[in-house]
Amino acid sequence: MLTVPHALTGAAIGALVKDATVAPLIAFSVGWASHYVLDTIPHWERLYRPHDEIKFDTDQSARDWPKHIFVQAVLDVLIATGLIMWIYQSRTEVGSVMLWGAVGAVLPDLLDNVPFWNRTLRRLPFFSQEQKFHDSIHINEETQRQVPKILGLLTQVAVVVISLFIIFAA
Numbered sequence: 116m117l118t119v120p121h122a123l124t125g126a127a128i129g130a131l132v133k134d135a136t137v138a139p140l141i142a143f144s145v146g147w148a149s150h151y152v153l154d155t156i157p158h159w160e161r162l163y164r165p166h167d168e169i170k171f172d173t174d175q176s177a178r179d180w181p182k183h184i185f186v187q188a189v190l191d192v193l194i195a196t197g198l199i200m201w202i203y204q205s206r207t208e209v210g211s212v213m214l215w216g217a218v219g220a221v222l223p224d225l226l227d228n229v230p231f232w233n234r235t236l237r238r239l240p241f242f243s244q245e246q247k248f249h250d251s252i253h254i255n256e257e258t259q260r261q262v263p264k265i266l267g268l269l270t271q272v273a274v275v276v277i278s279l280f281i282i283f284a285a
């Protein structure tokens with residue numbers, strides 16, 4: 116899934132657990148877990164085309180990434196960062212809990228899909244298990260092909276809308 120829906124889900128989790136003791140830790144952990152749950156549902160990895168139409172793997176070194184994918188990845192991360200900063204400032208009283216939720220929610224992709232360090236981390240204990248788990252739980256291409264293509268876009272729009280609603284209502 117894109118970074119924007121992952122990050123907003125984490126922030127929404129932060130909003131929901133804001134009153135708990137050790138709320139930042141809970142937001143971070145549940146946010147982290149939310150990443151794997153969202154990756155099991157159909158989703159496009161890129162907004163302009165379904166995943167299976169682009170032959171590419173994040174294990175390739177950055178200079179081998181197709182330019183349009185690299186550009187979208189950077190934009191996705193910048194937009195997610197901007198949104199989280201905006202939320203942080205609009206809801207200052209719970210902003211830091213939401214921030215911890217968002218960091219947890221994007222962490223698996225930060226560890227496993229950033230070409231500058233993902234292949235190095237893969238060789239280390241814990242990170243290698245985490246990457247295997249992330250890969251294994253992520254919905255596979257075959258399953259994505261069996262559902263209507265548009266679903267991959269709709270799921271992410273739904274996640275964004277629901278998360279924003281929770282962030283500003285909770």
Ligand SMILES: [Zn+2]
Pocket residue numbers: 116150154223224249253
């Ligand atoms: Zn992921």
